[in-house]
Amino acid sequence: MLTGILCDEVTxxxxxxxxxxxxxxxxxxxxxxxxxMVVKDSGDDPDVTDKAEIYVSVRRAESIDIDKNAFDFNGFxxxxxxxxxxxxxxxxxxxxQEIGRSAINKVPRAMIxxxxxxxxxxxxxxxxxxxxxxxxxxxxxxxxxxxxxLGIEGGISILGTSGILEPMSxxxxxxxxxxxxxxxxxxxxxxxxxxxxxxGQSYAxxxxxxxxxxxxxxxxxxxxxxxxxxxxxxxxxxxxxxxLIKLAAGIMNTHSLYADGRREIMTAHSxxxxxxxxxxxxxxxxxxxxxxxxxxxxxxxxxEVMKSVCAAIHENIKRRTKERISxxxxxFSEKYGFLCQTEGTDSIIEKIKGEI
Numbered sequence: 001m002l003t004g005i006l007c008d009e010v011t012x013x014x015x016x017x018x019x020x021x022x023x024x025x026x027x028x029x030x031x032x033x034x035x036x037m038v039v040k041d042s043g044d045d046p047d048v049t050d051k052a053e054i055y056v057s058v059r060r061a062e063s064i065d066i067d068k069n070a071f072d073f074n075g076f077x078x079x080x081x082x083x084x085x086x087x088x089x090x091x092x093x094x095x096x097q098e099i100g101r102s103a104i105n106k107v108p109r110a111m112i113x114x115x116x117x118x119x120x121x122x123x124x125x126x127x128x129x130x131x132x133x134x135x136x137x138x139x140x141x142x143x144x145x146x147x148x149x150l151g152i153e154g155g156i157s158i159l160g161t162s163g164i165l166e167p168m169s170x171x172x173x174x175x176x177x178x179x180x181x182x183x184x185x186x187x188x189x190x191x192x193x194x195x196x197x198x199x200g201q202s203y204a205x206x207x208x209x210x211x212x213x214x215x216x217x218x219x220x221x222x223x224x225x226x227x228x229x230x231x232x233x234x235x236x237x238x239x240x241x242x243x244l245i246k247l248a249a250g251i252m253n254t255h256s257l258y259a260d261g262r263r264e265i266m267t268a269h270s271x272x273x274x275x276x277x278x279x280x281x282x283x284x285x286x287x288x289x290x291x292x293x294x295x296x297x298x299x300x301x302x303x304e305v306m307k308s309v310c311a312a313i314h315e316n317i318k319r320r321t322k323e324r325i326s327x328x329x330x331x332f333s334e335k336y337g338f339l340c341q342t343e344g345t346d347s348i349i350e351k352i353k354g355e356i
Contacts, residue, residue: 001058025037037054038054048144069101078126083132083133083158085138086156088102102133103157108158139155180215191352195213196218201215238330317329
């Protein structure tokens, strides 16, 4: 549009310092607007946006009213950037962008503005330009991402720190947990419902009437640490006993890669509650917690044992949180339903509901 030079690929330097050559597809080009498209390549770690078509238009904007939520280029008035169809828009506090702005993070913003500014300098162009990023199927893709839970509506986010997509790491998952807790804190919330996965979320919704939960996967310890960082005062940890039982032994990362211990934990607490050697041996041969619960149910000590387990979990979390959070624990089983909760659970639930 500005130089008359048509390229079918561009080479750029990513923030990580690597040169990257990208194929670009011309959609249209006139004196007033150029539209090009690239296909996202997720490399060896394909995600839901792999092969997504990313469109970018650049328009002369001398006579265009620029949306107040558009990003500008370092405070200067000649370059503006906004998200179009399929790019999410922020509707909740706690994210990098303000409410109302498009979900385009600062690193890609800097890359986009830098690339356009380079062309403006090459063409000695000093007029206003509006850059718009669109992802035609972004709205559908976003349903498979964290965006709806993070308060980003209408599409995917334009993210990046290095410019190169790397496999989803533990750090990335913990960063997502932190973002969720940070958002609650930014909204002035002091209460948190923490659950390892979908079962806990469903249970909280169905039986407690609570929809606002933070899913922490296996990273229970890290989530508790973050709750301290963001000044959470009241916390309910709710989940399936098959996963949370590990906390009774102080295992704060519940992935099987790090530790198991379910049989040993259940056996120890069963013996403490009066189980005999034969029962202990049966439990040690079990493959699932539900199998263990079935044995304890037949012995008539299931709830007593789970109460003992819950108390041990409570002690370990108390140490992890340095006794600075009022927290309670609720365990359930898909097969047996509610199993146990620590003292004060009803009170904490009321406080949580009072903030919803």
